[in-house]
Amino acid sequence: MNPEYPLLFALRGNQDYAARVAQRLGCQLAAHEEHVFEDGEHKSRALEPLNGRQAVVFHGLYDDTEYSVHDKLCRLMFFCAALKDAGARRVQVIAPYLCYARKERRTEFQDPIISRYVATLLEASGVDRLLSLEVHNVAAFDNAFRIATQHLHSAELFAEHFAGLIGDAEVVAVSPDTGGAKRAEQFRQALERRLGRPVSGAIVEKYRNNEVLSGTRLSGEVQGKTAIIFDDMISTGATLLHAGHACQAAGATRVFAAAAHGLFTGGSELLDSPLFERLAICDSVPPFRLDPSLAAQRLDILDTTALVAALLAEEYGLVASESRP
Structure with missing residues (x-):
């Protein structure tokens, strides 16, 4: 893989979407493994050398037939932290759907503002940048995070x-x-x-x-x-x-x-x-x-992959194609 390209990873359940973005950028997804232990605990790790590289992680944070939204959030946090521990100099998350984006304000007495807590968790896991599509409240999305955020309008x-x-x-x-x-x-x-x-x-x-x-x-x-x-x-x-x-x-x-x-x-x-x-x-x-x-x-x-590929191409100095997939 060209060392100038960021390493693109797709956690389980998001491979198809990420592969279509990668194809538009003329590259392949980087290898990683995910393992579930007998007691329900989980680990994931990159199989590509990461020292000094930039990494992009695709993970839609919605509930599906295999994983709850909390499973997905936890897996994303652990994987991003592992990338940083392995020497990645920058980690960007592409979350086309971001969980808890609607819980950005208090509607009842002592209500939690969970979007802010999600931001804190991702920041603590070493995420440097987050891109998401059509969040519920753009101002609340920007204000919740201290890291760089990018909102993709539809x-x-x-x-x-x-x-x-x-x-x-x-x-x-x-x-x-x-x-x-x-x-x-x-x-x-x-x-x-x-x-x-x-x-x-x-x-x-x-x-x-x-x-x-x-x-x-x-x-x-x-x-x-x-x-x-x-x-x-x-x-x-x-x-x-x-x-x-x-x-x-x-x-x-x-x-x-x-x-x-x-x-x-x-x-x-x-x-x-x-x-x-x-x-x-x-x-x-x-x-x-x-x-x-x-x-x-x-x-x-x-299909939103052309929009995501265009943004990544601009950010990393790549060439994106609208017609590849």
Whole structure:
């Protein structure tokens, strides 16, 4: 391997995503091993010499069928610390999905601010830089960490996708709640640039009490328009369904939904609903909770590896290709 390249590692469960980034950079993933002991403890180590090298570690911090989010976080911390112990001069983590990003503030008396604790743990493990896709609150993400952070926006990627779907219809970009208004506005502006014509905006009123959603007010005009509801993630899908019904009731002729991260913790309820013509997500979290045939019919999954490869190429002086995978 070219000594000028950073060593790219992918912990278990993230090999496919990392391999696609590596392919775009014209390199291969570095070798490492992971071992689980009889008592449930775990170790991982790099098999490439690390002294003085830079390392990039790919690890999506979401719960899946094999590991809990806490297992993944612990494995990432141990591996990064081991890289530093082995002489790596710099360790960067690529976490397309970052756990606990939504727990960035207190909502109840003596609530923990877990995003800050995650930052402290990663910093203590020797991580020098963190890149993540479409975090819940960018300012809170930046403020939680003392190390360098980089936030990857998905607005341009979704704008490119929807520009080819909506034809000549009038379009409105909809935020499903007030908290996501800035994110939806970024998408609105990106889509407007792609289409070369005005795109309006709207915001749906939403209140949450013990996981029950309420609020029916919609600020903005959707009557006779194609509505695209844009959010950072799909968890149970209740927020998007709430916003979709509000748009439909207000006279939207077509309704689409988009979110960077598709967790689908509520199963297929969102995809089963005829409310949305199509749903689009990024590839940060594989839709393993969904039936593959249903996902293929109703879900568009956008590839973010070209964006990540371009950022790494710029940072490390490499050449990235958009067309390799």
